[in-house]
Amino acid sequence: MKINFVINKHNVTVDVDPSMRLLDVIRNELHLTGTKEGCGEGSCGACTVLVDNIPYDSCLTPIANVIGKEVMTIEGIRESKEYNVIADAFAKMGGSQCGFCTPGMIIATYALLQSNPHPTDEEIKVALSGNLCRCTGYQGIINSVRLASQKGEKND
Amino acid sequence: MLPEYKTSVTKVDNADKMAGKAIFTGDIQMDDLLTAVSVRSTIAKGKVLDIKLPELPKGYYFISAKDIVGENICNIIFDDWPIFVDKQVNYLGETIGLIVGEDKGKCLDLAAQVNITYEEETPVFEMVNSYIYKEFTKGNPELFKGAAEIYSESFATGYQEQAYLETQGMIVYFDNDVITVKASMQCPFYIHKAIMRVTNYPENKVRVIQPAVGGAFGGKEHYPSLMGGQLATALLKIRKPIRMIFDRPEDIAFTTKRHPSRTEISAYLDKHKNIIGLNIHVHIDGGAYKGCSGVVLSRALIACTNAYTFDNLIVNGDAYCTNKVPSAAFRGFGSPQSIFAIELFIHHLANHLGIDPLELRNKYMVKQGDITSTNGIFRDPIVLKELRDKAMKMSDYENKVKLYSRPGSNRGIGMSWFLHGCGFTGGGESDIIKAKLRIKKDKDGVVTFYTSQVDFGQGNRTTLKRIVVDTLGIPEDKVIYDAPDTSLTLSTGPTAASRTIIIVGGLAAKAAQHLKDIWVDGEEQEIIEPYVAPNFIHWDEATMQGDAYPGYAWGVNIVEVSFDPLTYQIKVDGCWSTYDVGHCIDERIVVGQADGGIVQALGYGYLENEVAIDGKFRQRNLSDYIIPTIEDVPELETGFVDNPFPYGAFGAKGAGELTFVGGAPAIALAIEMAIKHKVNKVPANPEYIMELLSHED
Ligand code: FES
Numbered sequence: 001m002k003i004n005f006v007i008n009k010h011n012v013t014v015d016v017d018p019s020m021r022l023l024d025v026i027r028n029e030l031h032l033t034g035t036k037e038g039c040g041e042g043s044c045g046a047c048t049v050l051v052d053n054i055p056y057d058s059c060l061t062p063i064a065n066v067i068g069k070e071v072m073t074i075e076g077i078r079e080s081k082e083y084n085v086i087a088d089a090f091a092k093m094g095g096s097q098c099g100f101c102t103p104g105m106i107i108a109t110y111a112l113l114q115s116n117p118h119p120t121d122e123e124i125k126v127a128l129s130g131n132l133c134r135c136t137g138y139q140g141i142i143n144s145v146r147l148a149s150q151k152g153e154k155n156d
Numbered sequence: 157m158l159p160e161y162k163t164s165v166t167k168v169d170n171a172d173k174m175a176g177k178a179i180f181t182g183d184i185q186m187d188d189l190l191t192a193v194s195v196r197s198t199i200a201k202g203k204v205l206d207i208k209l210p211e212l213p214k215g216y217y218f219i220s221a222k223d224i225v226g227e228n229i230c231n232i233i234f235d236d237w238p239i240f241v242d243k244q245v246n247y248l249g250e251t252i253g254l255i256v257g258e259d260k261g262k263c264l265d266l267a268a269q270v271n272i273t274y275e276e277e278t279p280v281f282e283m284v285n286s287y288i289y290k291e292f293t294k295g296n297p298e299l300f301k302g303a304a305e306i307y308s309e310s311f312a313t314g315y316q317e318q319a320y321l322e323t324q325g326m327i328v329y330f331d332n333d334v335i336t337v338k339a340s341m342q343c344p345f346y347i348h349k350a351i352m353r354v355t356n357y358p359e360n361k362v363r364v365i366q367p368a369v370g371g372a373f374g375g376k377e378h379y380p381s382l383m384g385g386q387l388a389t390a391l392l393k394i395r396k397p398i399r400m401i402f403d404r405p406e407d408i409a410f411t412t413k414r415h416p417s418r419t420e421i422s423a424y425l426d427k428h429k430n431i432i433g434l435n436i437h438v439h440i441d442g443g444a445y446k447g448c449s450g451v452v453l454s455r456a457l458i459a460c461t462n463a464y465t466f467d468n469l470i471v472n473g474d475a476y477c478t479n480k481v482p483s484a485a486f487r488g489f490g491s492p493q494s495i496f497a498i499e500l501f502i503h504h505l506a507n508h509l510g511i512d513p514l515e516l517r518n519k520y521m522v523k524q525g526d527i528t529s530t531n532g533i534f535r536d537p538i539v540l541k542e543l544r545d546k547a548m549k550m551s552d553y554e555n556k557v558k559l560y561s562r563p564g565s566n567r568g569i570g571m572s573w574f575l576h577g578c579g580f581t582g583g584g585e586s587d588i589i590k591a592k593l594r595i596k597k598d599k600d601g602v603v604t605f606y607t608s609q610v611d612f613g614q615g616n617r618t619t620l621k622r623i624v625v626d627t628l629g630i631p632e633d634k635v636i637y638d639a640p641d642t643s644l645t646l647s648t649g650p651t652a653a654s655r656t657i658i659i660v661g662g663l664a665a666k667a668a669q670h671l672k673d674i675w676v677d678g679e680e681q682e683i684i685e686p687y688v689a690p691n692f693i694h695w696d697e698a699t700m701q702g703d704a705y706p707g708y709a710w711g712v713n714i715v716e717v718s719f720d721p722l723t724y725q726i727k728v729d730g731c732w733s734t735y736d737v738g739h740c741i742d743e744r745i746v747v748g749q750a751d752g753g754i755v756q757a758l759g760y761g762y763l764e765n766e767v768a769i770d771g772k773f774r775q776r777n778l779s780d781y782i783i784p785t786i787e788d789v790p791e792l793e794t795g796f797v798d799n800p801f802p803y804g805a806f807g808a809k810g811a812g813e814l815t816f817v818g819g820a821p822a823i824a825l826a827i828e829m830a831i832k833h834k835v836n837k838v839p840a841n842p843e844y845i846m847e848l849l850s851h852e853d
């Protein structure tokens with residue numbers, strides 16, 4: 001079946017089974033490998049992408065669900081100026097170690113700060129609770145989001 | 157307040173990892189890439205009588221023991237683990253063969269249709285058949301006979317899954333006539349050696365290159381060698397690039413994990429409540445093949461008195477053969493099990509004797525010059541008192557103990573202190589690893605150096621480079637240091653045992669210094685620097701006597717929890733840690749190790765439950781094997797006491813494993829205080845707590 005959607009601001013049409021996972025379309029059909037698979041069942045958040053600006057686990061999303069919608073992966077996010085603030089904060093605060101969870105973490109952070117530029121610690125934790133990290137113990141990630149939020153403020 | 161990392165530099169791999177540009181094994185694009193999936197045994201023990209294959213469409217292959225050109229052995233210290241099952245199955249899910257072909261779905265279908273007939277044998281799942289035994293004594297255990305009292309307890313720890321976010325994966329292909337491997341791994345030369353043996357290819361015809369690796373923690377130390385043997389066998393037959401990536405359920409079910417353990421400790425006491433000595437027996441579940449279980453057992457035994465000095469000891473250990481997935485390396489490598497036991501034991505003993513636990517612990521705390529459990533010497537200055545005092549102050553420990561010990565309080569605070577020997581046990585570095593580091597400079601003064609150390613997130617690529625840059629005193633862009641490639645680097649050993657900075661970092665500093673000493677502008681120069689152990693280190697493996705490690709790193713963890721008596725849930729409210737890692741070269745990186753280590757250890761202590769029933773793990777994925785999420789973790793506060801180590805690079809010791817070993821006892825002690833009941837097992841999860849408290853009524 002031909003499926004039309006927008007990825008990282010470009011229109012695309014893919015000819016795949018409508019039940020195919022969005023994750024597989026992104027990685028295998030469009031060769032955008034920044035989106036990762038850590039569990040394949042919605043537990044880890046490594047596959048997080050934005051669908052119409054809301055974070056989704058792309059491993060649980062059939063491609064048919066994004067027909068006509070706007071999907072953003074890390075390859076799109078990294079072109080934004082907000083990304084630079086977030087990535088810089090992750091670098092300064094040690095928010096990334098092995099890097100496998102990192103694109104998902106950055107997307108979850110991006111989505112949070114878009115809707116809530118000055119989150120409380122509780123709000124940060126809730127927003128990132130679907131994203132597992134086995135390396136950092138999360139402290140570096142929390143600090144990164146705090147710093148990105150402060151820095152974003154100065155840019156406002 | 158956000159921390160300021162004044163001593164830190166930008167990590168060399170940050171930019172790519174954040175932008176999603178870092179290429180992990182699963183991200184590699186290649187033409188004609190085939191997929192491999194495993195055909196696994198469906199019984200835990202027995203003989204394979206017959207394998208019936210479905211009809212294989214063109215371009216689909218079945219690869220098994222019959223296809224192995226060299227030896228069907230994956231050497232992990234011992235020669236007992238086969239690459240593919242030949243006849244004998246020893247654990248559920250052991251690899252019998254691979255189905256290889258273009259479409260993964262089709263491969264899976266075909267694999268499910270392979271029909272295997274077995275002659276089943278009775279498997280053993282309990283720790284009854286010891287296949288490795290070790291023992292040593294210290295002082296004069298004869299004195300135990302004069303004891304006025306003997307106090308004994310037993311402790312248990314469970315399996316733990318490394319749960320690296322990137323599952324195991326590997327690609328093999330021919331580059332001209334060279335078998336080339338890219339994989340999620342820790343030890344390129346282990347894979348290199350394994351493949352040579354399986355294929356009979358010479359050293360220069362096998363090449364292992366490291367792509368980005370998404371976490372390892374010990375779990376990718378040995379297992380990739382097995383995959384390497386399997387895939388290289390398939391490559392020789394099919395001669396097309398092949399990739400195998402495990403999905404999470406496969407990774408959890410069939411790859412190596414932390415050894416479950418049971419530790420029995422008896423204290424022999426004189427009539428003044430002094431400890432004459434201890435008798436300690438550590439039992440670990442090694443699984444179907446020995447692998448590195450003997451070394452894990454050694455570390456568990458050497459660490460069994462932790463940061464205490466007792467004059468008289470009897471120490472025994474057994475590793476048991478069970479028909480389960482082999483247990484293998486995981487951050488801490490045996491010491492978390494025995495340190496958990498001794499930390500709780502001392503506490504329980506103090507309570508039994510009516511002494512303040514802190515007082516008893518202080519009395520036996522290790523001091524510089526003390527004799528180690530194996531009759532070596534703690535030579536270097538020990539700052540454990542400072543670490544203890546600093547952590548107690550950061551956490552307001554003493555007040556909280558008073559407050560939370562009161563009846564009716566559902567809160568608790570627990571403290572552990574601990575050591576970790578850096579580098580390989582005993583003579584491992586000089587006798588087995590024999591690291592050599594190559595550094596060269598071209599005519600333009602650009603320096604390149606090579607190691608076999610894998611950066612799977614720890615930050616060692618950044619720190620090793622910095623050691624060389626700072627030693628040479630040249631700009632950073634004049635030094636090239638890439639991820640390992642066995643065709644370019646000599647072996648500087650595996651990325652394991654907290655040896656990277658203390659051993660390889662030390663070697664890199666020495667090599668750079670030698671290059672600096674002979675530096676001539678405009679000339680090509682090269683140095684090969686061999687590792688030389690400090691000459692005071694003497695170790696006898698057979699008797700387990702002497703200096704087990706070149707140096708020790710130290711730490712204190714304090715954990716605060718609250719307990720919900722209705723749901724039996726534990727919440728972690730606070731966590732404070734202090735460490736002596738010698739000198740911190742890059743504070744942000746070391747804090748990263750500290751945070752990541754303690755959170756894995758807290759998971760081990762109260763959350764991460766992995767249970768095998770009849771050899772089958774009940775937990776399938778990250779939805780039922782629960783690791784800490786961001787919501788489970790309190791603000792982590794970490795401090796350091798500087799204590800430069802004379803033999804490492806810039807005074808640094810190891811930090812990777814140290815940060816893991818104390819977490820479980822600290823949280824277990826906190827839980828004890830909160831539930832007002834002794835804890836003898838981790839994970840101390842709600843089921844276990846319920847079991848403990850139900851016995852009270
Ligand atoms: S891969 Fe989608 S949530 Fe884990």
Ligand code: FES
Nearest residue numbers: 097098133134135
């Ligand atoms: S950085 Fe490795 S999983 Fe988060």
